[in-house]
Amino acid sequence: MSEDKIKNPVTKSFADNVNYLHKELGVGKSFDVIQLDLQYAGRSMAMFLIDGFVKDDILHYLMKLLSQLDPDQLEPDPLEKLMQVHLPYVEIDKQNDLDAVIDQVLSGPTALVVDGIDEIIMIDARTYPIRGPQEPDLERVTRGARDGFVETIVFNTSLTRRRVRDKTLRMEYMQVGRRSKTDVCISYIEDIADPSIVKRIKDSLEKIDTDGIPMAEKTIEEFICGRPLNPYPLVRYTERPDTAAVHLYEGHVLIFVDGSPSVLITPTTFWHHLQHSEEYRQKPLVGAYLRLIRFFAVWLGIFILPLWYLFASNPELLGENLQFIGTEDTGTIPIFLQFLMIEIGLDILRMATIHTPSSLATALGLVAAILIGQVAVEVGLFINEVILYLALAAMGTFATPSYELSLANRIVRIGLLILTAAFGVVGFSIGITLWILLLIRTKSFHIPYLWPFIPFSYRAFRDVILRSPMPIKNRRPTVLHPKDPDR
Secondary structure, three states: OOHHHOOOEOOOOHHHHHHHHHHHHOEOOEOOEEEEEEEEOOEEEEEEEEOOOEOHHHHHHHHHHHHOOOHHHHOOOHHHHHHHHHOOOOOEEEEOEHHHHHHHHHHOOEEEEEOOOOOEEEEOOEOOOOOOOOOOOOOOOOOOOOOOOOOOHHHHHHHHHHHOOOOOEEEEEEEEOOOOOEEEEEEEEOOOOOHHHHHHHHHHHHOOOOOOOOOOHHHHHHHHHOOOOOOOOOOEEEOOHHHHHHHHHHOOEEEEEOOOOOEEEEOOOHHHHHOOHHHHOOOHHHHHHHHHHHHHHHHHHHHHHHHHHHHHHOHHHOOHHHHHHOOOOOOOOOHHHHHHHHHHHHHHHHHHHHHOOHHHHHHHHHHHHHHHHHHHHHOOOOOHHHHHHHHHHHHHHHOOOOHHHHHHHHHHHHHHHHHHHHHHHHHHHHHHHHHHHHHHHOEEOOEEOOOOOOOOOHHHHHHHHOOOOHHHOOEOOHHHOOOOOEO
């Protein structure tokens, strides 16, 4: 960084540097901001650090080495002597911008200010309170790795590198948020990923202009994807390092955000959200069967309610052999209102489950089953068919691998139900048409959302519908324009 671009450069005045850092870091106002005034090798020194972010044993070791120095051991170049000889540590750097020093100290590294040196030594001896890399709740498998991402970005990148030992794997660091200075990492394999996609994602991140991203990866998604009225997710979340590695090898770009155990996979299509690691942990035939069952469950979750309501309201659409699908007794409340009431009731139950301690979750489930299932039918609030078909729709929702996609499909289901109730067959047809047009017009970083169905690609669509054996799955997705298309 050139001097004319630095607003507050480090000077050789030790007092000026220390006073500026003391004031801007709020030493004395915040109990966890620590300033250590030191005297080593005949020079005044000062350390600035955040309590709880540093490894005490490393700093104690380095301070012990500094205390044994004589003044002549720092001559003729004190900065180079300290960094290359007397501070034997791996992650050490220098900084000539006081504002950049403040940002780094607040991120965890320790700043060492030395009298007579116009640069500040940064010692990255930080540590964060973390939990163990446990298996994610949303992406469990019967067989396979049990580790998952945690809330520390360095741990997450190392879990990924453990599985991708490619020399061209890139982990590019940047900070987002004027005040939060949140650490963000863009990861891709340089020999595979399309440079235009990488650049597009980088530009989107650099254009983020906000004071902070306290909700981490979700805030990032809303900034880089836009389309707030489109319920469908344009990025895929994963907490599994093996899933992240698979997408890197395909040519995707990952976004790690410090403070979040979820990694963003970009760009993605509709079909990416329907895949699950379990399919690849079984034999190809079993995996293909599981995938087809999952697809069926997802379509069931979207269409079963509006379709049954259409047939129940228009029994003439059914042949004589299918009359049992309808209902003879509609109850005291219109069927449409019954569906809306139970949909809202299920969402209330879902939110209550999230906010209920695990020790009480079983009791909550029993209460809900008794109230919604048995008592509601007995008092005439719901009819049996409504409970049955809503249960089928809920099963389809829960069988969707992507939680974000399941919520979007639920909104589509309610929209289809409203249109069907209002306009009958015409409304049902219009709803499906609008839904398909929405998916066709949706793009994730200029990648068609319905690819390889629209535009159609036989080979890729075959791999979407069926779980192909890995030996014959030797081509990367062409829609990503990989530099190396062959596996």
